[in-house]
Amino acid sequence: MKTSKLLLLYLLVITTAFLLSFYFSQRETPETLQPDVLMSxxxxxRFILTNIYGERTALESFRGKVxxxxxxxxxxxxxxPQALRKYAELEQLLGPKASxxxxxxxTTDPFRDSPETLAHLVEKYSSRIVALTGEWDELAEVWQKYHIRPLERDEQAAFITHSAVIYVGDRNLVLRKILTPEMPAEAMLEQILPLL
Structure with missing residues (x-):
């Protein structure tokens, strides 16, 4: 039990240190757009991965959207599920701007998250969610770029430790904020509206 608490504390300290260092090293945005959470x-x-239709999908294809x-x-x-529910709530709050x-x-689990599996997942929440998978090696490259570290390469693991942040990019695919799934959808809306 004591080891679990120490591990949790260690992860919290590391995550906080990373976010603070990233924030202070990347402050290049106008003061009028400074959010409560983070801007950079x-x-x-960039990445190119496989969507639920088996098609290769590039981040660049979403230029022009938040x-x-x-x-x-x-x-x-x-x-x-919490993050996906929050997005569905955010869509409702955005109304016509949801598009x-x-x-x-x-995915952080390419062994089980086939395009079909991800299709079943996102259909529960929103047709606008773009779910992506790929081979371990290509995903590992993306995880590294975004500082995501699945616990281990294990096809049998029941649970996979991963970060719980939502990166927010503007219409030019520039990182502007980092949110968390725990935030109320209304708070997320407040952070996203200035980017629309």
Whole structure:
């Protein structure tokens, strides 16, 4: 029990340190757009992965929309469904502007998250969610760029430890904010509206 608490504390300290260092090293945006959570002037790392139709999909194809990027997996019991539910709520709050915002869900479990599995997952929440998978090696490259570290390469693992942040990019695919699934949808809306 003590080891679990120490591990949790260690992960919290590391995550906080990363976010603070990233924030202070990347402050290149106008003061009028400073959010409560985080802003940066760094381009979102690019990627090309496979969507639920088996088609190769590039981040670049979403230029012109506000993009939310979340990493998770279909069998995730808690934070992933929470993030997907929040996006569905956010869509409702956005109304007609919902078509200008896209959630990109990138798997951390390529062994089980086939395009078909991800299709079943996202259909429960929103047709606008773009779910992506791929081979371990190509996903590992994307995870590294976004500082996502699945616990281990294990085809049998029941649970996969992963970060629980939502990267928000503007219409030019520049990182502007980092949100969390725990935030109320109304708070997310407040952070996203200035980017529309």
């Amino acid at each position: 002037g760094r381009a979102l790392p 993009v939310l990027i979340f990493f998770g997996y279909a069998n995730c019991p808690d934070v992933c 200008e915002v896209v959630l990109i869900f990138i």
